[in-house]
Amino acid sequence: MATLEDATRRQNGGEPITRERVRHLPGELGTWVFILGDMTVFALLFGIFMYYRDKQPALFAHSQLTLHKSFGVINTLLLLTSSLCVVTAVRAVRKGAQRLPTILLGVAVVCGLGFTLNKFLEWGGLLSHHHYPDTNNFYMYFFVLTGIHFFHLLLGMGVLTALIVLSRKPSLSEKEMMFFEGGACFWHMVDLLWIVLFALLYLVH
Amino acid sequence: MNTKSQMLCAWCGPAAIVLFMVGFWFIAGLVPPPSPHDTALQVVAIYHHHTNLKRLGLVVVMMAGAMTAPFVASISTQMKRIEGQYSPLSYTQLGLGMIGVLLFIIPAFMFEAALFRPDRAPSLVLALSDLAWLPFIGAFMPAFFQNLAIAASCFQDTEERVFPRWLGYFNVWVAIAFVPGILINFLHGGPFAWNGVFCFWLPLSVFGVWFFVMFWALRRGILAQAAEAVPAAAL
């Protein structure tokens, strides 16, 4: 490896620059059939929420005040941090690092567990103040949207666990790397969807 | 080589969907479904309206439901090419898909019962109507595992001899898209009720798309199987 190439690598976070940009599809085709499909379904959910919000603006505004934004912020920060860990783990695996990817993925899982704890604390708080999913439409949307997202988060934790198992192998085959990247992208999707939910449910008023 | 009968069975899928829409939508006029909010008297009024057309349309729906059976069978036949002799996933898909036939027929007969004597006490008609709509829209659980079984076999097909890998991901997405159907049991209105955009229109669209995508994949797999056989036959 020439020194110039090394310097270029370091500048660009490890991706070597060649004359034609070498593009790489993370995961495989099916990964994106799934992820884009799921993102589309969530886009429908976002639109549904905004539509029904406009039918009862006062109710939604009033009920939103009972939410504690700190729960939302903490959840966002946890997921963003976990995503940083996951993408760094992917890059570490590409570099052939042995223990680091496993540790990073472990941190990501801990963030996910933190999100789960936070979620139960938040939901528990709302329920103990008699704000149930069938109290009014705002709470119905709140619990359903965060519930569907939480279901995806649990799936994501399962995927991260599978990635942890994979990361312990000394080296990954091409197919295994494809699954590794695809699984990482699923986790980033969970993060991405929460970013929008946080904005719509907690902040938009 | 029985690719002809496989192809025939595969074509039953799109045919079933078309027949279903003709029966349910055009003849019976049950799309969109009546609202869970409707009172017993409102439901009775709906079933008094074009009663015979509704009775006929539902019979067509039941035939369409039964016609999904050969389609399901042809999916398992191709899945077996991946799994070989010991094929739990193919049997899972086959079994759950056949149960799916009943999930057309039983709710449809609940409707027929409601329509059979429209002058019954309104609360009875409402009860029969609920008995029809809830499972018709909400019984996704067999389909959930059916889709996952197909997905698992796609991921086993490492050389993409039978199905493309992305079909596995597609089936996982379809399975997950059905899960919000849980909500229809809790809500009487809005997007998550049995007539709502998220729990009726979305799953109905996904269901229809699944049939056509699977048909495309089946056709491709069956033709590949026929092509594989040709050099052997030439010997």
Added chain:
Amino acid sequence: MAALPGLLRSRITVVWLFLIAATITSLLLGTDNLVSGVKLASALVIVVAFVKVRFVGMYFMEIGNAPVPLRAIFQGYCAVVCTVLVVMLLTSH
């Protein structure tokens, strides 16, 4: 572990810091009267959210380095969904 500092001293970590900052910004937009006009503040919150979404996609999911069709679909998704939600907000009561 030796690889960690090198891996973190990269564009990805800068993106993460930006995302944290954007989260705080949205929080302020959603609470304090940073911007006059509740609707404008809320519209900005949605826009910032989708800027974050785009960054998560382009840098964390590595769509930025992916084939053009995927990049186009993803960026199109961000643009369309963001626009629709902002329009729904601005035309609401």
